[in-house]
Amino acid sequence: MNSTARHRQGSGTGEVALRVPGIVAAFWIAKGLSTALGEGASDYLVQAMVPQIAVVLGFLAFVAALALQFRMRRYRAWTYWLAVAMVGIFGTMAADVMHVALGVPYTASSLLYALLLAGVFWLWRRTEGTLSIHSIDTPRREAFYWATVVATFAMGTALGDFTAFTLHLGYFASAGIFAALILVPALGHRLLGWNPVFCFWAAYVITRPLGASLADGFAKPHSSGGLGFGDAPVVLGLTALIVGVVAYLAVTRIDVQPAERPAPLPQPEHAR
Numbered sequence: 001m002n003s004t005a006r007h008r009q010g011s012g013t014g015e016v017a018l019r020v021p022g023i024v025a026a027f028w029i030a031k032g033l034s035t036a037l038g039e040g041a042s043d044y045l046v047q048a049m050v051p052q053i054a055v056v057l058g059f060l061a062f063v064a065a066l067a068l069q070f071r072m073r074r075y076r077a078w079t080y081w082l083a084v085a086m087v088g089i090f091g092t093m094a095a096d097v098m099h100v101a102l103g104v105p106y107t108a109s110s111l112l113y114a115l116l117l118a119g120v121f122w123l124w125r126r127t128e129g130t131l132s133i134h135s136i137d138t139p140r141r142e143a144f145y146w147a148t149v150v151a152t153f154a155m156g157t158a159l160g161d162f163t164a165f166t167l168h169l170g171y172f173a174s175a176g177i178f179a180a181l182i183l184v185p186a187l188g189h190r191l192l193g194w195n196p197v198f199c200f201w202a203a204y205v206i207t208r209p210l211g212a213s214l215a216d217g218f219a220k221p222h223s224s225g226g227l228g229f230g231d232a233p234v235v236l237g238l239t240a241l242i243v244g245v246v247a248y249l250a251v252t253r254i255d256v257q258p259a260e261r262p263a264p265l266p267q268p269e270h271a272r
Contacts (some may be wrong), residue, residue, distance in 0.1 A: 017074035021255035035211025038088020044231035062090035091153025106162035113155030156208020171217030180212035
């Protein structure tokens with residue numbers, strides 16, 4: 001018996017609540033804003049205080065947000081997107097520490113995090129039999145989901161820095177490349193019937209370097225190829241936008257996936 005069957009038979013006849021949002025347009029808007037926020041907030045914090053303290057605080061906020069998310073019995077917009085934002089900040093810090101503190105080139109760190117992400121996908125698929133977000137109905141599956149999210153944020157950060165600095169493309173040229181790339185899974189799914197699970201995670205990965213490149217482009221000084229607005233104003237603006245989008249999701253609940261009702265338990269032969 002697979003894990004889905006075990007879980008649903010153990011659930012009796014009650015509905016199985018899904019723990020992550022469904023995919024609507026506002027999901028991608030919030031995801032893009034959260035990736036940009038993670039980049040900007042991470043850069044601001046490591047400059048505003050001792051970097052080591054910033055990383056520790058980022059890790060504690062990351063753990064606290066995930067703990068709050070796991071306490072929820074079903075998807076709640078505020079706790080979910082708080083966790084995404086904290087993952088974005090800490091994931092950015094983790095990627096930056098790899099390069100700044102350990103001296104690992106962006107090429108190597110991008111490959112390393114890509115292998116980590118592939119490993120998480122492999123283990124998740126092998127354990128649960130699916131990578132679909134429509135199956136996140138147990139804490140274990142949600143743990144795989146968040147491990148994947150962390151890996152995508154770290155890899156996306158390194159990849160964005162790789163195109164901006166290693167390839168010397170700059171922030172906005174990098175953003176343009178990733179904006180074009182994100183159209184590939186979108187069009188592949190809509191026009192060519194590509195696997196929806198693959199297309200979702202491909203787009204999810206690409207939103208990270210896209211958002212990070214745009215955040216850097218607006219915040220960094222002209223000498224670095226940015227527009228010079230500064231990290232703090234960019235972070236405040238992104239925070240306001242995210243709060244607005246999440247409030248809309250919390251009120252309308254348009255991204256709440258319908259609960260699934262498990263199949264009835266098989267009855268003994270004598271009861272038929």
